[in-house]
Amino acid sequence: MLDKCERLQWDPDADLDWSVAPRRFDRDTEMAVVQYFTDMAGIERLAAQLFAVQRDNTTDPTLRAIFQSFVVDEERHAIVAERLARHYDVHHYRPYRTNPHLVRFAAAFEHVLHHVSPEVANAYITSGEILLDIALLRSLDDFVDDDMSHQAMRLINRDESRHIAMDHYMVGYYGSEEYARWEASQPAKPLLEQLRSALVVLAFMWKARPFLKAVFFEPMDMVDPSGRRLIEAFRRIQLVGLMGEAQGRPFNRFLRLLQDTFNHPIAGPFLGPLVVRLMGVDPRVIKRLYTEEDERRVRRMSAQELADETLAMKGAAA
Numbered sequence: 001m002l003d004k005c006e007r008l009q010w011d012p013d014a015d016l017d018w019s020v021a022p023r024r025f026d027r028d029t030e031m032a033v034v035q036y037f038t039d040m041a042g043i044e045r046l047a048a049q050l051f052a053v054q055r056d057n058t059t060d061p062t063l064r065a066i067f068q069s070f071v072v073d074e075e076r077h078a079i080v081a082e083r084l085a086r087h088y089d090v091h092h093y094r095p096y097r098t099n100p101h102l103v104r105f106a107a108a109f110e111h112v113l114h115h116v117s118p119e120v121a122n123a124y125i126t127s128g129e130i131l132l133d134i135a136l137l138r139s140l141d142d143f144v145d146d147d148m149s150h151q152a153m154r155l156i157n158r159d160e161s162r163h164i165a166m167d168h169y170m171v172g173y174y175g176s177e178e179y180a181r182w183e184a185s186q187p188a189k190p191l192l193e194q195l196r197s198a199l200v201v202l203a204f205m206w207k208a209r210p211f212l213k214a215v216f217f218e219p220m221d222m223v224d225p226s227g228r229r230l231i232e233a234f235r236r237i238q239l240v241g242l243m244g245e246a247q248g249r250p251f252n253r254f255l256r257l258l259q260d261t262f263n264h265p266i267a268g269p270f271l272g273p274l275v276v277r278l279m280g281v282d283p284r285v286i287k288r289l290y291t292e293e294d295e296r297r298v299r300r301m302s303a304q305e306l307a308d309e310t311l312a313m314k315g316a317a318a
């Protein structure tokens with residue numbers, strides 16, 4: 001993997017041809033497209049932050065180098081997204097700024113990252129990347145349907161294939177016996193500290209709803225009106241949480257408890273709105289999106305097999 005990370009680096013100036021003329025859109029569409037790319041840059045920088053945490057959390061030199069290369073990848077994606085925004089800003093109808101919900105969320109995110117375990121940080125990045133790679137970027141690229149966007153997304157997607165593979169690998173690692181042994185050997189955190197961390201995470205989850213709505217659900221409704229890819233991506237996230245090695249982990253159990261509460265015939269109608277607020281996502285994706293057969297199948301799968309399946313779904317490159 002490290003060899004691949006080094007070999008497949010690229011340069012936005014040398015490897016993309018920015019001289020192609022941008023597709024012309026009507027006024028509203030142009031403004032929407034430029035705003036999407038502006039926000040995409042902010043999301044890519046969140047991903048960079050998360051991989052920096054993964055890098056700092058590991059002592060294994062190979063893993064460190066892999067995650068460091070991912071930080072570089074995500075920063076490159078942010079720069080490319082900013083350039084795409086400028087490329088499509090043909091008429092300068094208005095100035096564009098990162099969505100304020102995203103700005104606020106990014107600040108809260110920085111804070112929470114110091115309170116969550118590396119495992120929870122990994123759950124965030126895995127879910128975030130599945131949403132981004134399977135749903136948002138593919139749909140955005142189809143919607144823009146233009147050579148410049150296709151060129152950039154092809155290379156971004158190639159980087160994302162490595163990220164997704166590692167995300168799954170780490171989900172498997174945090175669910176492994178090796179990690180359980182390491183965890184058991186660590187001194188227990190004082191109760192007060194545990195409580196403080198839990199509260200920080202809950203407060204953070206509470207803030208995620210307006211952010212996800214503004215930068216994910218609303219744009220998705222525009223670029224993927226059928227909601228097909230949105231459901232596909234959330235179904236995938238639910239399935240990754242069921243993977244043999246990961247299903248018993250506390251954070252996954254907590255998320256499933258929230259989901260079961262939402263879907264419960266008696267508790268659901270009362271506690272459902274609270275669950276929606278806490279999980280930060282639309283009710284349509286808190287529903288159980290997989291069948292019993294899916295569940296049985298995924299419980300038997302390894303991280304590698306699941307990664308291959310996710311990669312196939314996103315249209316893997318290299």
Ligand SMILES: [Fe+2]
Nearest residue numbers: 044047074077
């Ligand atoms: Fe990225």
Ligand SMILES: [Fe+2]
Nearest residue numbers: 047129160163
């Ligand atoms: Fe990524």
